[in-house]
Amino acid sequence: MTNVLDELMWRGLVAQTTDVDALRAALDDGPVTYYCGFDPTAASLHHGHLVQLVVLRHLQLAGHKPLALVGGATGLIGDPRMSGERVLNDPATVAEWVDRLRTQISGFLSFEGENAAQMVNNLDWAGDLRxxxxxRDVGKHFRLGTMLAKETVARRLNSDEGISFTEFSYQILQGMDFLELNRRHGCTLQTGGNDQWGNLLAGVELIRKADKRPVHALTTPLITKADGTKFGKSEGGAVWLAPDMMSPYAFYQFWVNADDADVVGWLKIFTFRTREEIDELAAAVQDRPQAREAQRVLAADVTTLVHGAEATAQAIAASQALFGRGDLASIDAATLASAVVGLPSAEGKAGDQVADLLAATGLVQGRNAARRAIAEGGAYVNNAKVTDQDAVVSAADALGDGYVLLRRGKRHLAVVRLGA
Known part of the structure; x- marks a missing residue:
């Protein structure tokens, strides 16, 4: 059986390790107790956290024991950013976000069996610490030279805004997390994004100095697109995992729109498809790129992983129905509302002529062009062809929360929201 570290490497999920041979041997000897930390600095996890959740799951499936740390203490501070001091969130907000993140994380891991996952909160040991x-017990093991050399700290020190002692101390708090988990649970591996390498090393060194024990660290690469741009729905935008911050439909659409140059790498990173399956999909990208088989598998797998099979089925059905390959009436109101976001739109009311609405949404240039489109058989209301140039929409045409979908030709869509 392939060592899980080799599997992670093949998938592009390893950037740095403290000692790759020692870590491989430890994982072979296993089981290893390992952890990753998630700070509640927002109301949801995003695509960067998803990489870590996938790593946690791979390791658990290989027989190792995960600890998922939600930082109720570190979330009150925040890891220093490259520019600008963080705004400190109030404790009540952080506590609420802790609960939301715990719920999100719990869906990725198994909490039963011999290697059952465990959720931990660093507020349990940092909250009452004098x-x-x-x-005396933690700070004495840290050297300012090492702390000042950290890239984020160095950049902030050379900037106009500088860095507060509060954010400067974050790396000590994260190092203390590893020490506490090592003492309490025998945790010997910490994983995280490559931008956290300095913080992970802080914990490794703290355990070595304080308790004279060797432990391991592993980071994942920061995910970018093949063209070098940021990974997100827009430049710098986050792909949120919470359905109230990014709907399952929008989430599915992000993945199904992956570029051919990105999709195979993302299949390795974000899905649990086998090497053979991914090789077949890679061949499909080369041989039948227009079919977009790899993108559809990627989108379905990742959306199911994050939102479940039912939400994924709704997203796929909505995606097909918008273009006449399914029943619009079967799509639930929330999914439909998400699906029409971003489409050209107009307000209307029952009794308005379809020709006027086609023009109002910009699908055609003016009423005469709309009547011609209808006469030529190229206009649709809720995927039903309109043949009467004087046809009107009725209240019975309203879908979901009052939407009427208009289409010109095969691919040009718009939506009308019917009012009173």
Missing amino acids: ALDFL
């Missing part, structure tokens, strides 16, 4: 104890 300042003097923190400085």
Whole structure:
């Protein structure tokens, strides 16, 4: 059986490790208790966290024991950014976000069996820690030279805004997390994004100095597109995992629109497809790119992983129905509302002529062009062809929360929201 570390490497999920041979041996000898931390600095996890959740799941499936840490303490501070001091969120907000993140994370791991996952919160050991104890027992093991050399800290020190002691101390708090989990649970591996390498090393060094024990760290690469642009629905935008911050339909659409140059790499990183399956999909990208088989598998797998099979089926059905390959009436109101976001739109009311609405949404240039489109058989209301140039929409045409879908030709869509 392939060592899970080799599997992670093949999938492009390993950027750096403290000692690759020692880590491979430890995983072979296993089981290893490992952890990844998630700070509640927003109300949802995003695509960057999804990479870590996938790594946690791979390791658990290989027989190792995960600890998922939600940072109720570190979330009150925030990891320093490359520019600008973070706005500190109030404790009540952070506590609410802790609960939301715990719920999201729990869907990726198994909490039963011999290697059952466990959820932990660093507020349990940091919340009542006295300042003097923190400085004497933890702070004494950190050297300013090493802390100042960290890229984020160095950049902030050379900027106009500088860095506060609060954010500067974050790396000590994260190092203390690894020490506590090592002492409490025998945790010997921490995983995280490559931008966290310095923080992971802080924990490795703290355990070595304080308790004279060797432990391991592994980071994943930061995911970018093949053209070098940021990974997200827009430049710098996040692909949120919470359905109230990014609907399952929009989430599915992000993945199904993956570029051919990205899709095979993303199948390796974000899905649990086998090497053989991914090789077949890679061949399909080369031989039948217009079919977009790999993109559809990627979108279905990742959306199911994050939102479940039912939400994925709704997203696929809505995607097909918009272009006449399914029943629009079967799509639930929330999915339909998400599906029409971004389409050209207009307000209307029952009794308005279809020709006027086609022009109002911009699908055609003016009423005469709309009547010609109808006469030529190229106009549709809710995927039903309109043949009468004087046809009107009625209240019975309203879908979901009052939407009427208009289409010109095969691919040009718009939506009308019917009012009173």
